[in-house]
């Protein structure tokens with residue numbers, strides 16, 4: 385059997401054609417095996433072979449509204465019929481209204497937004513704005529971070545996805561993270577390290593960019609004092625604080641934004657994903673009045689054909705109305721606490737669970753093959769079948785039990801639609817329970 389034939393064994397026509405003509409992202413192409421989804425509703429989706437799954441990760445931690453937000457779907461359809469597109473030099477009611485709404489729901493005095501179409505573009509804009517505003521070039525970010533795949537954003541990304549793009553954009557420097565479980569540095573010590581870095585770099589750093597709660601690198605929640613102190617340190621050195629809220633925003637944490645958990649207003653904030661609940665591709669970069677004013681006299685040297693795309697901003701506006709009307713932000717806090725309790729039970733029951741952590745409906749389960757030493761299951765040497773790590777296998781087994789869960793490196797990432805119910809959580813926890821038996825079995829003796 386050829387590689388191509390064995391890779392597509394059991395696939396239907398759509399899956400085979402897709403595999404042949406469409407690149408799979410972030411993958412060895414020989415390992416790509418797309419599954420066709422034919423239906424999605426509420427917190428569930430159905431694949432072409434008739435299997436139904438609870439969407440415990442909200443696809444890529446973005447489907448915050450679930451899969452049947454009618455208000456958003458209707459508004460998108462209406463907007464396409466009324467005014468499908470205008471150049472960014474024109475405006476629409478939805479664009480101006482969404483700009484006003486973002487100024488309202490973001491913390492402090494953040495006031496003026498640049499619209500793009502993705503998280504990575506939102507970060508690109510934040511970095512360029514920080515450089516233009518401060519007149520300085522360097523950007524400090526942290527190792528356990530992800531900020532996007534385009535050249536600037538992958539250069540400020542700290543996780544291994546950056547490696548193939550290195551050396552990347554000059555002036556991008558990495559700092560340690562607040563990772564109490566897995567790092568030798570205490571979270572607050574890691575901050576003093578950043579302070580020292582800023583001193584040693586002299587007056588050359590435009591901004592420090594962080595995810596307030598780290599997402600795909602393992603749901604890392606810093607101590608309460610961390611983010612306020614980081615802002616102070618950055619400002620003491622004349623650098624801006626950029627908070628990347630692409631994953632932590634829009635109710636994930638039980639607050640509108642991750643920064644709200646810590647009572648911090650950054651100088652620049654980036655958003656995407658939950659901004660439209662993933663009904664349309666939309667990114668946003670919002671700044672303070674001081675930064676906005678700077679560009680009254682200096683050129684704002686940035687833009688895209690699709691900046692403020694009428695259909696995408698209409699989806700964003702309808703999404704915010706839906707979060708409000710269905711009380712989803714508060715709900716995420718409540719049901720998130722229930723999910724947290726259920727995960728604690730899994731932690732008790734499974735020796736391969738190193739730690740469960742998170743806030744609201746933004747949670748992680750970190751696995752370990754030697755609990756006493758907190759040793760992670762490795763990336764490739766621990767494969768238990770071709771192309772599969774132990775952690776992949778845990779997720780696949782949860783899938784066999786009807787729950788889709790994403791996994792990154794050594795952690796299962798839980799970020800379901802905010803409309804998930806306790807019954808759905810119970811069903812998903814049962815599937816995780818079955819999955820974690822696999823990692824228990826794969827632990828070192």
Ligand code: PMP
Pocket residue numbers: 502503504505507530531532533595599600628629630631632656657
């Ligand atoms: N920032 C963060 C914190 C993210 O989690 C992501 C995507 N996972 C991005 C930026 C990039 O977003 P996108 O994939 O929409 O470009």
